[in-house]
Amino acid sequence: MEGLSGAGLLKATQTLSLTDVQGRSTAARWLKQGKLVAIPTETVYGLAASAANGDAVKGVFTAKGRPLDHPLILHVATVEQLDGWVAHISDQARTLMDAFWPGPLTLILPRHPEASDLITAGKDTIAVRMPADPLLREILSNCGPVVAPSANPHKKISPTSARQVLQGLDGRIDAVVDGGPCTLGLESTILDVCHQPPRILRAGPLFADQLSEVLGQTVLTPEQHSVSVAGNMPAHYQPNTPAQLMARATLVEALAQIEADQHRPVVLHYSAIDLAPDVIAKALPNQRRDYARQLYDAMAWADSQAGGEIWIERPPLAWLEVQDRLQRACYRE
Known part of the structure; x- marks a missing residue:
């Protein structure tokens, strides 16, 4: 990743403002250049890297200390940005997008053959979502789709403020975009619509009854599963104190x-x-x-x-x- 030393550390992490036009422009430009920029979403702060830049995506794993076999979530500003990443969008998936996007719903969809194995962990599916904040979507419109796992060291507490991002990753990423506290505070609901009936793979701000009502069918909520998705590890979101x-x-x-x-x-x-x-x-x-x-x-x-x-x-x-x-x-x- 550009800017990293041999030890994997930057000189300092810069803070940009989401509400400042120059801050958003800088964030988009740096992401296009392959830099790592923490971004505020309605759920938690995510560590963003251009999905089209393999070296930048690898930098996310390095900065977080995240294993390479963990799939990432693709974040987009528009449904059109899914082109080249998703093989096809079913009527069921479009119904959910119309109802809940932009918002805290991640959909598991069939991957496009050209989608990166680094992002999908070699699976035949890809996780995608559209964050709610229009200012963040402006950044994504200008830089293209990004991957954005939580902006924290692997398995540690997810950050809901720019200050918490810096506490965990200062010196390991290029910048954090300060958008204030997250409005929801928990990661998105992950819904697998490749599986029928659809099933929730990570509980989140959208509940099974809300999804079922829109789809007109039951959405499953398995208590435990072995599907490899973000957050599905026994030890996760952990403080340093027991x-x-x-x-x-x-x-x-x-x-x-x-x-x-x-x-x-x-x-x-x-x-x-x-x-x-x-x-x-x-x-x-x-x-x-x-x-x-x-x-x-x-x-x-x-x-x-x-x-x-x-x-x-x-x-x-x-x-x-x-x-x-x-x-x-x-x-x-």
Whole structure:
């Protein structure tokens, strides 16, 4: 990748503004030149590279420390930009695009024969989505399709602000486009429409009942699967501090049993819990979408508090997208 030294580090990562015309122009130009630029989406910040530049795409894997056998998601500004990447778009896929694009829906479609194996991990499908922000789509219109996995070191907490991107990747990428905090805060829903009936491969901001209503048929939500898609690893979205997911009763009991000389945990909770004055804690919203939007930011905050562990109160089991992220964040070998 242009700008990388032999050690794989840049001098510094520059910050551009999404709301500034010059910032968007610079971001598009640098992406066309093969540079790595973190971009804000409605879900999380993504580490973008021109999909047409193989060296730049490899740079994404290097900067993140991401294994090469993990497929990437192609981000486009228009459906027309899928030409040369997708073999064909079914009526079912077009119905979903009309209903949910631009937005937090990634579709698994048949790949075009010329689509890069580096992006698809050699699979016969490709993951594609159109982000919601019109200013970001302006950048993509000018630079062409990009790959954009979350802009964080592999398996670590996904960033929902430019500051968090810099905390994880400063010196490893060329720039971050600051678009403020992400409005949704969790990665997109991944839906496989090559499989019938369609199935959700990663839970996200769009739910099965919403997708089923538009399609007029049942959309499956497998609890576990072995399909290689973004985010489907047992350990993922993890803070550096060990984290435990606890039912409310278990958390309350554990807090009551903390000994005087025990290193205090940092607690993330959403229900009312009596806490000792010396316990560092943050209350998360008790509404599903608000909780999801604040989750990664709260985890990053908890990670910065130098606690012995992070104890997280388990939210309702019906919040599948949240449960998915928390289970992977708390997974231990």
